[in-house]
Amino acid sequence: MAFDGIQITNRGRNLLAKAEAGLTKITYTKFSAGDGKLAGQMPVALKALISEKISFPVSRLKIQSENVVVPGFEFSNQGVASGFFFREVGLWATDPDLGEILYAYANSGEGAEYIDAQNTSAVLKKLFNFELTVSNTAQVTVVVDDSIIYATPQDVADALKESKEYTDAAILGVKVPDASTTQKGVVQLTNSTNSTSETLAPTAKALKTVYDVAASKMAPYPDSIELRQTANTAGPAFIDFHSSGTGNDYDSRILASGGNAATGKGNLEYTAENHTFNGRTVLNGNSTVVGNAGVFSLVGSDHVYLPFYPKGNNGGRKAFIGFSDANTKDVRIHNDDPEGDVIVNAKNMGISIAGLFTSANSVKVNVANAILAKGGSANSGMNGEQLAAAIRNLPVKRFARGTFNGQSASSPNTTSGATMNVGVNSMNFLPTMVFIRLRMKDTYGNLYIEGIAMAGIPYDNDVTLYGRFQNRVSIYSISQSPGGFSATINSTDVRDYAGAGSIAVIEAFEWFAYE
Incomplete structure (x- = not known):
């Protein structure tokens, strides 16, 4: 037509x-x-x-x-x-x-x-x-x-080109800010040990210098105070502080008692109306706070939390409870170990935190599997932002085109149709939809059918182009093969007006393949 x-x-x-x-x-x-x-x-x-x-x-x-x-x-x-x-x-x-x-x-x-x-x-x-x-x-x-x-193949190609140009421009516009005390960013290192800068970060060399100075101050008994070192009988040792100027026996006291021949087996008692510890405080051994209602308080200026170091200070913080960020309204129970959990055991609790985490992890597994099924890269160990990036990076369905350059085949006689095999092995993906432009004519050059046949893979049924007098040419079968696809093209015998028969000729030209 x-x-x-x-x-x-x-x-x-x-x-x-x-x-x-x-x-x-x-x-x-x-x-x-x-x-x-x-x-x-x-x-x-x-x-x-x-x-x-x-x-x-x-x-x-x-x-x-x-x-x-x-x-x-x-x-x-x-x-x-x-x-x-x-x-x-x-x-x-x-x-x-x-x-x-x-x-x-x-x-x-x-x-x-x-x-x-x-x-x-x-x-x-x-x-x-x-x-x-x-x-x-x-x-x-x-x-x-x-x-x-x-969308035509050109429409798809234009859209991909526009998307790439937009993405490249957006990436070029990204600038990592300099770090400060209020935001993350790029920071410069320094070997200085006496700088007051809030934008520089010390190197390992600077920290080692400070450490060596501090260690030298910890030599055995430097500037020490010894109480009752020469006493031959057991008894308390104390330091009294008189700060009120009122003649009281003491306003605050540190009292030592008990102990034996082993080092560090005595008891210390602190007596004062209020105890204030500025800076980091380390309590070794078991500690007990006795009292009713608010006996232990954490007070901060804009945030405060209780950290946990189960493997010692050098082992690093492993968890915390409290207000972790300035001006936050949320109380956090946080496990720093990415493979750890937060487990709450209580009778008739009504909600299982472990169950919530299990459910969330199940969702992550499902999302990761869905990304993998679409040809992306993901796993259930990714966090939400990583999974979102994996979704954004999902591959776009690919397209390829080419031509069989008029590859042709003729029927063996006037009462049989023609059969021809065609194939493509130069693609870098396996197609699921293929279009081929086919033509049926006779040896005299009379054209009976020309059109584009469409076939899905896996192959489901005969894909046929029809012409006058029920002449037909079709993709009889098609399947994926390394580097592309293989297909069999066949036709009916030439069906025309009454008279001498002629040999059927089939030809294949352009092909289009979609992933």
Whole structure:
């Protein structure tokens, strides 16, 4: 089937003139197909198709240049109750004065293709584009049903290119800020041990220098105070502090008692109304706080928390409870170990924290598996931000195209069809959908069928193109193979008017494959 030319009708020319004058815009509304024959009529004078059979919505509109637009539609025999010869096609638009008008028309004459009814063959689908010339001053729009919009390979390539350019520009614009006491960022190292800067960080060398100075101050008994060192009988030793100036026996006291010949086995008692420890305080051994209601308080200026060092100071902090950030309103129970848990045991608790974590982990496993199924990289050990990044980095479905350059095969005789194997092994992915442009003719060059056949992988049924007199060419079978796909193409014998038979010839041209 071939249309010799697309002609804009008289009504279409009038609408184009209105648009060029800025009085309206051109809005394409639908396509119509029929089997009418021209019998002396001038196509430009037509106001409707001669014999309309079916209509289709406009599925795409491409602005090809300043004065060339390409509206298109997807032709299908779905819903066709009776077969007909697809001979005429028309494009409709909206005129502000006349309503919907026939804007452009084309007729293939004797080159019409017979379209089977849906219930007598597989569903036939073809893509058609109308290339039209308009003024570069005319505004062109289209009434589109979003559910039938399709993207061509070029549309996909353009979208990928635009996405990459946007991403590259965004990455170039990222700047890591300098660190301060209120934000994370880039920090400069220094070997200084007496700097008061709040933007520099000490090196290991600077810390070692400070450590060596502190260690030298801890030599055995430097500037020490010894109480009752020479006493021969047991008894308390204490230090009294008189700070009130009132003559009291003492205002505060540190009292030592007990002990034996071993080092560090005595008791210390601190007596004072209030005890204030500024800076870090380390209590070795078991400690007990006795009292009622608020006997132990943590007081901060904007945040405060209780840290835990189960493996000593050098082992690092492993958990904390409290307000970890300035001005936060949330109390946190935090385990620093990424593989650790927070377990709360209580009778009739009503909620299981461990269960909540198990449920959250199950969600992470499901999300990771879904990412893997889509060809991404993820695992259940990732946190939320890492999983989100993995989703953003999911691979886009790939596309490849090529040609079989008219590879052909002929039938062995006039009563048999032709069979041919084709294949592609140069792709870097395995396709699940393949399109191949096929042609059936005879040895005299008479063309019976030409079109694009579509087949899914795994292969589900015979994918056939039909022509007049029930001539057929099809993708008989198709499967994935290393580097691409392999397919078998076959046809019927040549079915034509009564007379001598001829040899069937099948040819394969362009192919398109989607991941």
